[in-house]
Amino acid sequence: MNSMIYDPNSPLELYDLSADxxxxxNIAGQHVEVATELDALxxxxxxxxxxxxxxxxxxxxRDKSAMAHE
Structure with missing residues (x-):
């Protein structure tokens, strides 16, 4: 991800920051339960x-920009 923009439609991402x-x-696929729990939180x-x-x-x-173009 490397950004602070939240997109609810993007896939789950999980990283081992001590190693990466x-x-x-992205290790979300290897730790589905942890990634899903974090997403729910x-x-x-x-x-x-x-x-x-x-x-x-x-x-x-993003919302201000979208509203300006409506």
Whole structure:
């Protein structure tokens, strides 16, 4: 991945950073249970704030750009 942009449609990625600091070898296929559990944690961590101004889109840069072209 090597980026901080979240794309819910991208495949799961999992890296052993102690052995692969450049994130070149995706080991999600070898550790499906761990990758799936991590994906569920990430997706479940997003909550709605009772303060409306703190309910940001998942990717505000992409969403602003998309809205500007509508």
């Amino acid at each position: 600091s450049k994130e070149e070898c 990430i997706k479940g961590a997003r909550t709605v704030s009772p303060v409306e101004k703190f309910n940001f889109p998942l990717n505000p840069w």
